[in-house]
Amino acid sequence: MWRGCAVERPEGRMTSQTPLPQSPRPGRPTMSTVVELNVGGEFYTTTLGTLRKFPGSKLAEMFSSSAKACTDAEGRFFIDRPGTYFRPILDYLRIGQVPTQHIPEVYREAQFYEIRPLVKLLEDMPEIFGEQVSRKQFLLQVPGYSESLELMVRLARAEAITVRKSSVLVCLVETEEQDAYYSEVLRFLQDKEKSVVKFGPWKAALDSSDLLYCLAMDIKAQGYKAVYDLFLVYAAKTTKIYFNIYSFTFTWW
Incomplete structure (x- = not known):
């Protein structure tokens, strides 16, 4: 479960106790709510629909309507993870773009956010297949x-x-x-x-x-x-x- 944290800020700004905005009701032609993120000091702007693209993922759970999100001093939703490697995650959620750089690091973040389709795609890449699949299976044959x-x-x-x-x-x-x-x-x-x-x-x-x-x-x-x-x-x-x-x-x- 995504845990919140208390952050003091001037009255009127969003706090960690403020519930996440609701997604549009089915059938209504309105756009998904825009949210601002602070991921390890890197700032991103996206929509709740993008973040919730894969129901059941940890990322979708973080931004479910029942979650109490941690926010920074400016009211941006805060995730305490490496911000640099969140951009490829976001690009995949937005347009299905599979990263071509920093594959091991992005793979680690995809595992953390539990975005299983991206994890599977990355595991088919040589950098991950060789180290995480082939070599790992090799070493599992050596007891202890x-x-x-x-x-x-x-x-x-x-x-x-x-x-x-x-x-x-x-x-x-x-x-x-x-x-x-x-x-x-x-x-x-x-x-x-x-x-x-x-x-x-x-x-x-x-x-x-x-x-x-x-x-x-x-x-x-x-x-x-x-x-x-x-x-x-x-x-x-x-x-x-x-x-x-x-x-x-x-x-x-």
Whole structure:
């Protein structure tokens, strides 16, 4: 439900307790009520009909006749969202124009306002399909991906005190058989006080190089600088060869 907020203003101006204007009654040839908006400091003028174009959306609910809207000092209806990306939303509501710039940002706002037709159109675009659909479905095949990624960063930060670089080992275990195969070397590394994070096993046929790329991409998205390379293990008690162990090196300063 759209919540209101109290705003003091000279008498005669619209307040948050003033109900939204009613839409014209059916059959009457009058134009829809014009409203002024303040979206995160950006000002827009439109009609209630445009804002209510998709019944059931959060935006339509914000401007339903029963809603108590928050207004700014000039009586404009206020929405506390990024104003820059509201214009493409408004253009779509007005004329059905699909945005061609700032696609991820507009997609986020379309999701917030729950404008489902626009969300679906944006999800078909390469920028959103690749990241939000294809890559997300890929990572869903890796159990505990987000938790293991968070552990990687936490371990790297814990080792970063007074040093410029810190490293975390990553073991990619693709199958249940590999899980048993790598258990010995993981114990060996932990005995050597190495920080190791295991990903997998997983059931789908995933490419380990793609998973490494996703890890590097998500670490970078969090603002960290990290590179990875193959880590060779020399265990005195075994002659096995381990190919799926990598060292992620974080640089801090």
